[in-house]
Amino acid sequence: MKLDLTNFKKISPEKQRTVINAGFQCFGRNGYKKTSVSDIAEAAGIAKASLFQYFGTKQDMYLFLYDFANKEVTARTPEGTEDYFECAEMYIKSLAELSEDYPNLFDFLVTITQRKDVSEVEGLLETADECCRYNADTIYSKVDWSRFKDGFDKETVHNLFNWFSTGCIAQFSQTMESKQVFSEMLRYLKLFKEVTYKAEKI
Numbered sequence: 001m002k003l004d005l006t007n008f009k010k011i012s013p014e015k016q017r018t019v020i021n022a023g024f025q026c027f028g029r030n031g032y033k034k035t036s037v038s039d040i041a042e043a044a045g046i047a048k049a050s051l052f053q054y055f056g057t058k059q060d061m062y063l064f065l066y067d068f069a070n071k072e073v074t075a076r077t078p079e080g081t082e083d084y085f086e087c088a089e090m091y092i093k094s095l096a097e098l099s100e101d102y103p104n105l106f107d108f109l110v111t112i113t114q115r116k117d118v119s120e121v122e123g124l125l126e127t128a129d130e131c132c133r134y135n136a137d138t139i140y141s142k143v144d145w146s147r148f149k150d151g152f153d154k155e156t157v158h159n160l161f162n163w164f165s166t167g168c169i170a171q172f173s174q175t176m177e178s179k180q181v182f183s184e185m186l187r188y189l190k191l192f193k194e195v196t197y198k199a200e201k202i
Contacts, residue, residue: 003064008054019044019054021102023065028107032062069105074099080139084147085193087139088161089186096182103178106169152196160196164188 008016022044026035032034037058041048055061080087099106136158145154165185172181 003055003060005054005064005077011054015046017101019046019051020065021104023061024069024102024104025060025063025107028104028109028111031111032058037061065108069109070104072102072105073109074138077138078199080142082142082144084140084143084145084157085197087143088189091139092165092182092189094187096179099178099182107173110166125126147198148196149198159194160192161189164192 009020011019019040022040026039026043030039035058037051038048040061041051044051051061055064072093078090078094078097080090095106140158145157148157165188168181168185168188172184176184
């Protein structure tokens, strides 16, 4: 993705973070179609014209935010171990750390994961899938899949984890502090292990 961010990079890091968080907040809560540039500008406390100067169009800002979010998640994705659940716990904790700086980032990513009204953003869903695969391949590359009970193959485990983790964010992020949301994710992860791992591997 190539965007001209010259004007955006001229503003202070603090102001950049304010604009980014405003974008995550508005797109995350209202989706792409229902969010206007005016909404984001108001949330960021800046003029609408400034956002056009920074990003050009609403779509370009959306693509920038996705690219930014993915790079931040990727940078915090650790190299994993043979134990799937150690890897998953490390991943959840890295997300929790990131949410301290960007509290609405995961609401934004959940809308993409759930395919909510972003199909008109050209190439986004394909890019999102590629990024998810890359992060999964990084952290789970050493996992010993033989520890799982019969029927829980790699794809099934990934799907189940994604469903309950994004579900926790979608369900609880509006009513809980981010630390509580990630605590819930870890609680579900423990239950997931008890159900899917062979008894001798728990």
